[in-house]
Amino acid sequence: MLNVAQYHVAYGQSEVLHGLDFTVAPGEIIAIMGRNGMGKTTLMKSLMGIVPTSNGAAAVDGVDITTMKSYERVARGIAYVPQGRMIFPTMTVQENIETGLTISGQSKVPGDIYELFPVLLDMKGRRGGNLSGGQQQQLAIARALATNPKVLLLDEPTEGIQPSIIREMGRVLKRIRDERGLSIVVSEQVLSFALDVADRVLVLENGRLVHDEPRASVDEEKVSAFLSV
Numbered sequence: 001m002l003n004v005a006q007y008h009v010a011y012g013q014s015e016v017l018h019g020l021d022f023t024v025a026p027g028e029i030i031a032i033m034g035r036n037g038m039g040k041t042t043l044m045k046s047l048m049g050i051v052p053t054s055n056g057a058a059a060v061d062g063v064d065i066t067t068m069k070s071y072e073r074v075a076r077g078i079a080y081v082p083q084g085r086m087i088f089p090t091m092t093v094q095e096n097i098e099t100g101l102t103i104s105g106q107s108k109v110p111g112d113i114y115e116l117f118p119v120l121l122d123m124k125g126r127r128g129g130n131l132s133g134g135q136q137q138q139l140a141i142a143r144a145l146a147t148n149p150k151v152l153l154l155d156e157p158t159e160g161i162q163p164s165i166i167r168e169m170g171r172v173l174k175r176i177r178d179e180r181g182l183s184i185v186v187s188e189q190v191l192s193f194a195l196d197v198a199d200r201v202l203v204l205e206n207g208r209l210v211h212d213e214p215r216a217s218v219d220e221e222k223v224s225a226f227l228s229v
């Protein structure tokens with residue numbers, strides 16, 4: 001569903017991603033792990049067209065998206081839950097979700113989105129800025145799902161979220177995958193969450209993928225060693 005090949009990204013003269021290769025199958029969840037500054041956010045931003053690719057290619061469902069504008073990528077089926085969530089604080093919960101609908105052509109928030117996140121239905125008239133961190137994270141995922149994506153990218157979704165909500169988020173992500181057959185890419189530093197949700201664990205170290213293992217055969221100690229400072 002998502003194919004990334006020989007993918008290089010640079011900020012000016014400074015190359016941050018040095019030729020990544022990976023694929024994500026339909027219905028597969030992969031976790032990209034790595035310490036701060038290893039390039040996880042840069043990868044997500046470049047896949048969304050926020051930071052340009054300097055070399056290599058990315059494709060969704062066989063369609064090359066490497067040079068597309070962000071809105072064209074969204075129309076092709078990529079959705080993004082950025083680090084820090086970036087919900088619109090002065091808009092209501094419902095309005096936040098509706099911003100995702102423009103691309104899918106629907107005018108009303110589909111019921112299945114509120115079914116996944118019942119708390120958002122209870123709070124649909126509240127301003128996004130008044131929600132807790134965990135609720136804002138759910139809102140950011142709901143807004144991304146409103147675009148009806150094939151590939152969902154989440155950048156460090158557990159950051160600043162309490163453990164019970166993290167477990168609930170893991171359940172919801174697997175449910176979304178099961179019900180919608182989505183491919184999900186989640187960048188993470190929390191190994192327990194990655195092992196809970198992911199079918200495959202990749203490690204990004206200084207802009208290179210140094211580890212790519214199915215969940216079942218992951219060497220937890222080895223991955224932990226990459227994550228410790």
Ligand SMILES: Nc1ncnc2c1ncn2[C@@H]1O[C@H](COP(=O)(O)OP(=O)(O)OP(=O)(O)O)[C@@H](O)[C@H]1O
Nearest residue numbers: 011014016034035036037038039040041042043083
């Ligand atoms: N706008 C920018 N201009 C120049 N360099 C940048 C820019 N944004 C990030 N970098 C550099 O790119 C490298 C990768 O950063 P990136 O934010 O992608 O890492 P990360 O793995 O997502 O870390 P974090 O967990 O802190 O978000 C870092 O060395 C960072 O300093």
